[in-house]
Amino acid sequence: MRRKKVLQFSKAPDGKQGLRLIAQLVRSTLHAQRSTLLGLGIACPGSVDEEGVVLADSPNLIGWKGTNIKQPLEKIFKIPVLIDNDANLAAWGEKCWGVGKNARNLIMLTLGTGIGGGIIINNQIYRGSHFYAGEIGHMKILPDGPKCSCGQKGCLEALASAPAIVQRYNTKTLKRYNVNTARDVFDKASGGDKIACEVVQETAHYLGISLASLINIFDPDVIIIGGGIAKAGNILFKPLRKVVRKNIMPHSLRRPAILPARLGEDAGLLGAAGLVLNP
Amino acid sequence: MRRKKVLQFSKAPDGKQGLRLIAQLVRSTLHAQRSTLLGLGIACPGSVDEEGVVLADSPNLIGWKGTNIKQPLEKIFKIPVLIDNDANLAAWGEKCWGVGKNARNLIMLTLGTGIGGGIIINNQIYRGSHFYAGEIGHMKILPDGPKCSCGQKGCLEALASAPAIVQRYNTKTLKRYNVNTARDVFDKASGGDKIACEVVQETAHYLGISLASLINIFDPDVIIIGGGIAKAGNILFKPLRKVVRKNIMPHSLRRPAILPARLGEDAGLLGAAGLVLNP
Numbered sequence: 001m002r003r004k005k006v007l008q009f010s011k012a013p014d015g016k017q018g019l020r021l022i023a024q025l026v027r028s029t030l031h032a033q034r035s036t037l038l039g040l041g042i043a044c045p046g047s048v049d050e051e052g053v054v055l056a057d058s059p060n061l062i063g064w065k066g067t068n069i070k071q072p073l074e075k076i077f078k079i080p081v082l083i084d085n086d087a088n089l090a091a092w093g094e095k096c097w098g099v100g101k102n103a104r105n106l107i108m109l110t111l112g113t114g115i116g117g118g119i120i121i122n123n124q125i126y127r128g129s130h131f132y133a134g135e136i137g138h139m140k141i142l143p144d145g146p147k148c149s150c151g152q153k154g155c156l157e158a159l160a161s162a163p164a165i166v167q168r169y170n171t172k173t174l175k176r177y178n179v180n181t182a183r184d185v186f187d188k189a190s191g192g193d194k195i196a197c198e199v200v201q202e203t204a205h206y207l208g209i210s211l212a213s214l215i216n217i218f219d220p221d222v223i224i225i226g227g228g229i230a231k232a233g234n235i236l237f238k239p240l241r242k243v244v245r246k247n248i249m250p251h252s253l254r255r256p257a258i259l260p261a262r263l264g265e266d267a268g269l270l271g272a273a274g275l276v277l278n279p
Numbered sequence: 280m281r282r283k284k285v286l287q288f289s290k291a292p293d294g295k296q297g298l299r300l301i302a303q304l305v306r307s308t309l310h311a312q313r314s315t316l317l318g319l320g321i322a323c324p325g326s327v328d329e330e331g332v333v334l335a336d337s338p339n340l341i342g343w344k345g346t347n348i349k350q351p352l353e354k355i356f357k358i359p360v361l362i363d364n365d366a367n368l369a370a371w372g373e374k375c376w377g378v379g380k381n382a383r384n385l386i387m388l389t390l391g392t393g394i395g396g397g398i399i400i401n402n403q404i405y406r407g408s409h410f411y412a413g414e415i416g417h418m419k420i421l422p423d424g425p426k427c428s429c430g431q432k433g434c435l436e437a438l439a440s441a442p443a444i445v446q447r448y449n450t451k452t453l454k455r456y457n458v459n460t461a462r463d464v465f466d467k468a469s470g471g472d473k474i475a476c477e478v479v480q481e482t483a484h485y486l487g488i489s490l491a492s493l494i495n496i497f498d499p500d501v502i503i504i505g506g507g508i509a510k511a512g513n514i515l516f517k518p519l520r521k522v523v524r525k526n527i528m529p530h531s532l533r534r535p536a537i538l539p540a541r542l543g544e545d546a547g548l549l550g551a552a553g554l555v556l557n558p
Contacts (some may be wrong), residue, residue: 025304047530052470056530059500103408105407105408117496119368119496122400126400127498128498128499129382129383129498129499129500129534129535130498131498132498132528132534133496133497133498134496135495135496135528137493138492138528139496140420140488140492142422143420143421143484143488150528150529151529152525152526205422209419209422210419212419213417213492214496216414216417216418217396217398217412217413217414217415217418217493217496218407218412219410219411219412219413219414220407220408221404221408246418246431249414249417249429249431250429251326251334251411251432255408255409255411256301256408256419
């Protein structure tokens with residue numbers, strides 16, 4: 001049985017406080033359920049090394065740099081604690097229980113406020129040489145394109161993330177029909193709004209170009225698109241697949257399936273559980 | 280001791296004839312050297328599957344599609360035959376004996392008439408799900424850029440291969456100072472020719488953009504640049520490293536070394552030998 005509790009972290013000023021909150025949550029959950037704990041799986045919104053140390057501050061993890069998340073929790077609960085980056089674990093979740101079940105090599109993109117990437121190679125999470133692999137949102141797509149959160153220009157994230165979609169629509173309409181979410185833009189496109197259709201088409205173009213490059217480089221079994229934007233369905237996936245087909249090498253035609261994620265916003269959590277069950 | 284014999288394949292109309300020529304060459308070499316053969320390593324200028332079957336015709340391998348290269352040679356010589364794509368094996372060569380010796384994850388680009396790519400992950404050649412991985416020359420760099428040999432537009436190969444460099448120079452000079460090789464362009468740039476300098480700068484830009492994306496995606500230990508163009512030395516590598524530094528994510532700064540290959544045009548052959556010695 002799957003149960004979920006949500007704890008707002010906004011009141012944790014740093015890693016030390018945050019760890020205390022996590023320990024409390026685990027303790028209270030255990031107490032309520034009288035269950036045995038096999039292990040703790042943790043999806044972390046930032047890069048962590050093999051010791052379980054947070055490598056850098058990130059927008060959702062301010063004040064955690066250098067915090068060892070693994071060791072203190074193992075000490076308290078005397079069980080294995082497994083931890084990884086949330087984008088890696090979203091891919092791992094889809095591999096363990098989602099649309100990536102039969103894939104040996106897969107790439108998952110999570111499209112939301114940012115664009116996260118997770119790479120599975122030979123049935124294992126690929127972390128890179130310094131635990132920074134998978135920054136697919138920061139592939140360069142449009143030289144001298146719009147500024148990205150990372151400080152560079154023309155990254156995929158600056159072109160196809162939710163805020164990028166919203167901003168492009170609002171700019172094109174001169175803010176006459178201000179929208180707040182990417183979903184609004186997709187809804188308007190479904191309703192026939194011309195400018196919204198144009199923005200969706202552009203998004204499919206930028207995303208499709210980057211998927212084509214990824215396919216040419218990785219030759220994966222499947223590419224999985226998750227995050228809020230993936231819910232847009234066919235209005236995004238149809239033009240997206242068309243752009244990919246147009247831009248991959250002829251021998252790759254129709255090879256890797258491009259599929260919406262199955263596990264929704266829990267992909268990372270389920271991936272963390274998967275890490276405990278299939279380490 | 281290393282000895283090399285060269286056999287022109289132009290007279291082999293297809294795979295069957297080609298195999299016969301290879302067998303003759305091996306036999307005569309063995310005879311001359313009275314040596315024992317540990318195994319045969321073969322670097323193939325096209326994709327091959329795990330059975331040793333050529334997957335498609337390619338510019339240097341016309342009429343070979345479907346030819347099993349491994350089995351007949353194993354039958355004749357009664358030794359293990361190991362075969363892989365030449366770009367993969369160039370990377371493997373540099374990993375076994377070249378500048379990639381200490382790298383667990385590395386990417387090698389061979390810049391010549393085309394742009395080949397080889398990827399080593401966790402100390403193994405990464406071949407992808409259908410033996411087509413590593414087509415780094417076909418990353419999309421410039422949407423609607425010049426036409427590429429693969430039929431698409433704006434691929435790295437169409438911007439930074441030797442013919443692309445030559446063509447850009449000749450176009451910019453309105454063919455007044457027609458050059459024939461990329462080396463001519465680099466020589467002219469070294470001599471201060473303004474247009475040649477511009478072309479080299481552009482080449483470094485396109486190549487640097489793609490390396491930055493690869494670093495953000497793979498987080499490798501090292502990126503190796505081989506092929507004729509790599510011999511250009513600092514006039515290419517200095518601006519190239521600058522472009523990469525400017526375009527990778529801040530946390531990656533100065534992480535992966537970008538190094539010229541050490542093994543020259545024999546990287547693929549040495550990689551094939553490496554495959555026999557470290558299969």
